[in-house]
Amino acid sequence: MAAGSAIQIPTRLPLLLTHESVLLPGSTMRTSVDSPRNMQLVRSRLLKGTSLRSTIIGVIPNTSDPTSDCDDLPNLHRIGTAALAVQVVGSNWPKPHYTLLVTGLCRFQILQLLKEKPYPVAEVQQLDRLEQFTNDHKSEEELGELSEQFYKYAVQLVEMLDLSVPAVAKLRRLLDNLPREALPDILTSIIRTTNQEKLQILDAVRLEERFKMTIPLLVRQIEGLKLLQKTRKPKQDDDKRVVAIRPNRRISHGSIMEDEEEEEDHDDVVMLEKKIRTSSMSEQALKVCLKEIKRLKKMPQSMPEYALTRNYLELMVELPWNKSTKDRLEIRAARIVLDNDHYAMEKLKKRVLEYLAVRQLKNNLKGPILCFVGPPGVGKTSVGRSIAKTLGREFHRIALGGVCDQSDIRGHRRTYVGSMPGRIINGLKTVGVNNPVFLLDEVDKLAKSLQGDPAAALLEVLDPEQNHSFTDHYLNVAFDLSQVLFIATANTTATIPPALLDRMEVIQVPGYTQEEKIEIAHRHLIPKQLEQHGLTPQQIQIPQVTTLGIITRYTREAGVRALDRKLGAICRAVAVKVAEGQHKEPKPDRAEVGEGEDCKEHITEDAKPESISDTADLALPPEMPILIDFHALKDILGPPMYDMEVSERLNQPGVAIGLAWTPLGGEIMFVEASRMDGEGQLTLTGQLGAVMKESAHLAISWLRSNAKRYQLTNASGSFDLLDNTDIHLHFPAGAVTKDGPSAGVTIVTCLASLFSGRLVCSDVAMTGEITLRGLVLPVGGIKDKVLAAHRAGLKRIIIPQRNEKDLEEIAVHVRQDLTFVLAGCLDEVLNAAFDGGFAVKARVEHLNSKL
């Protein structure tokens, strides 16, 4: 029995009882152990044992370990596999258990159970021994045939798999190298078999029997695979064919397919090389590319780096190293283009023309980068586009809002999986020339993150001293950006990083007045919308009063974007009507409807029956042109979103209207105050910043110190306003954070109204910073604020005296609609804010600003 060369397993083996899986010799299995006896075995034998011998255990299949160690052992399966415990991993979750990794060595048979607790140990007899088979000549012959047959099937099966997978290739080699006797066990554990089948193989102690039992399993697997390949798509069939043919080729040494593939591939690479050589890339880039193509030629195609390198080279070839459009700059033509595309915005157009003129005179201008700053929808992007048009250059917009990774600008290094160039290089690839107009949209919304500061990366792009050798991380060679014309846009300069702001020339683009909006709508937006919706002016008419209605009641914005959207909604609704009644000829007499005043009459008198809102006889097609009146507006856009609520909200003391500036334009802001019995506390609500809170305290202090002068009393008639009184100041729209000093005068007026019991005039809005001495200091954003007040239908605006100069920027017709009160001190503010003035009891000396 004992053979010197054979491995002998111990005759006494601790037994691991498994139920769900069967371990065969030569294979490895991971099993979870959580029953009492098995746990004990792991703890006292595997974890405490020190010799290699102690890691050999007997794995008994098809026998579950009782859940309690008091229970008797069930009948043990007679045959098991001696195994080496290779790894033990313990875990306490969800309950204490071990995971064992065991490798099967050979079969054994239980001769006698020696003990049951704490874990079973048995005297065993080793069954698989090499000597037994080789010594037996008669069986060897028989076995020879069987094993040959088995080997053939095994080879057939393995070659049906994808040999390019390393594990499969290894298996193929194993088939040749392993002793044939080991194959049935190993293959049974690899192919798809049930536990029952595995158990049968384990029980087949005689090798011949084992071969006989395994062959049908192999055949079944081969048939299954064949069927699967037939049902696959043709493309995949081809792949399989390649896989199936390969081994034969290896034998015949004539690899035709491989040659073809390689040749094709080689052709591609040669083409690429040719392209590289003929491209006009810089010398440095050419050097890098040639080096890369040399590497590419040596690389096997299956290598992931092959695709990476190829993509890189293709990009390098595609980049417009030397390709540019010819500038056709003619200032007069530029002026016409700008005027045709955009209504109003004179200041901006003037500055843009100056810029273009200088470019015309001095080629290669290393001038400042223009940055248009203003609320959304005022035409910043659209002016950028017009500039490209006037210059005859390509236009590309790069949205920077929310970009927080510097690789977005500068690209990822090529070592990185999924690396790609940054947006600048990508943009150049898209436009295909090296002198486009790049619009860097929303530079104020760049964010910082752990991945670096994109603003810092932009600095290099925008700096004329540096950008002729901009190095994208992906390209890793310099690209000349000096021909690119950069224009930036932002909503506010406050959040643009200072270093970036320093390189740009800021041009403010304020919001539009109602009149300007009406003009823009009728000259640009409506024709554009009609065209987009396939409508003609003979089919739809939007009178100016309707546009005004949309502007005042359905939008409240500085720009025209929402207005454009609303017009789009109207066109969609009309398109349905037109499509419904397409067979009917338009009536020419309807097209004569005028605009302006005539139109108003028309609407009130007889527009209703023919308007889109008329649903009485839907069956009849509508008459053309469809006139959009207020009824139609209500039908299409729903009830008005903004009412002229101003006067309603000012019908009790303690409310005043302030003017605020936001990145989205100016806004009117209500300030409300109330008082109640208390201990002199001030409560402020409405998401206020520190400066705003200070303004509130300043306002109260000033009013308390001037209470007698103005006859302001608290509820009990005392001049000490906070005596037994709490004050609550609220700035509605609490979801928006508000800060800045310009609400000072509004808070004073609001509190003065509260303590005097008088109403603030309902048509007055105000802005201004205050001091403790009652002076009114100048503030910013006057133009936007005035426009907001005008939009809201207010008539009188109190602004600091020193802001008088800012009024010049405001369009004449807006100024004509409004009365401006220039206030140097709070007395003047209060006098203007209340009907009939705000009387001072004993007029002390007049306080005038000396600033």
Ligand code: ADP
């Ligand atoms: P912004 O970039 O300032 O957010 P856009 O340039 O996208 O705004 O403008 C929004 C829309 O309004 C565009 O369709 C644009 O043509 C139009 N628009 C804005 N201002 C004007 C104007 N002054 N004249 C004509 N169209 C304008």
